[in-house]
Amino acid sequence: MKLVLASASPRRQQLLKLLGLDFQVLTADIDETLDSAQPLASAIQDLARRKARAVQEQLPERPADLYILAADTVVVLEGQILGKPANAREAEAMLQFLSGRPHQVMTGVVLLRADGESCYSDYAVTEVTFRPLTANEIRAYVATGEPLDKAGAYGIQGLGSLLVDRINGCYYNVVGLPLVKTMQLLRQAGWRILS
Numbered sequence: 001m002k003l004v005l006a007s008a009s010p011r012r013q014q015l016l017k018l019l020g021l022d023f024q025v026l027t028a029d030i031d032e033t034l035d036s037a038q039p040l041a042s043a044i045q046d047l048a049r050r051k052a053r054a055v056q057e058q059l060p061e062r063p064a065d066l067y068i069l070a071a072d073t074v075v076v077l078e079g080q081i082l083g084k085p086a087n088a089r090e091a092e093a094m095l096q097f098l099s100g101r102p103h104q105v106m107t108g109v110v111l112l113r114a115d116g117e118s119c120y121s122d123y124a125v126t127e128v129t130f131r132p133l134t135a136n137e138i139r140a141y142v143a144t145g146e147p148l149d150k151a152g153a154y155g156i157q158g159l160g161s162l163l164v165d166r167i168n169g170c171y172y173n174v175v176g177l178p179l180v181k182t183m184q185l186l187r188q189a190g191w192r193i194l195s
């Protein structure tokens with residue numbers, strides 16, 4: 001069994017390493033627009049599937065023992081979906097919006113067999129509550145640059161940890177790859193992990 005991680009996210013690479021598996025990393029540029037006609041849980045799995053398919057198309061060979069793993073993470077508050085901020089101003093607005101109340105972080109994960117014969121997918125939801133943030137804290141955090149490539153404009157694994165009052169659910173999901181869900185997909189495909 002061989003595995004390809006279809007992701008440019010260094011966080012996803014680090015998290016997948018925690019499972020102790022060998023894998024290669026490949027990336028493909030795709031339009032990351034979510035399909036707003038679908039419920040969000042389906043739309044993020046759909047986008048993860050498109051990431052996996054874009055990498056599948058680049059493969060010179062597509063053997064049945066090769067699988068492609070892809071994921072997509074979004075932050076949701078009051079029905080608003082927060083992806084990655086376009087600039088510092090948008091990052092500040094997102095953090096102001098998230099300040100002092102609970103929001104959801106959702107990740108869709110997909111495991112596609114390279115020959116296209118099977119595709120397993122799932123999603124995870126974690127509730128994260130920020131403490132009330134001051135305008136100064138928000139400005140100073142955005143000035144570090146950390147928020148700019150992250151959904152919801154924060155990284156819980158970095159300085160963003162200082163914004164968080166509590167979390168309920170999978171921590172790794174917030175960082176971009178829910179590890180138990182990922183293990184379950186890999187097991188469905190035949191990987192032996194902790195078994």
Ligand SMILES: Cc1cn([C@H]2C[C@H](O)[C@@H](COP(=O)(O)OP(=O)(O)OP(=O)(O)O)O2)c(=O)[nH]c1=O
Binds near residue numbers: 084154157176
């Ligand atoms: C909320 C949160 C998000 N993030 C990151 C995880 C994802 O990398 C990113 C959300 O964007 P994604 O579009 O899910 O992923 P990506 O574009 O970084 O990588 P790729 O599509 O190539 O796999 O936000 C954190 O690192 N920490 C956090 O606390």
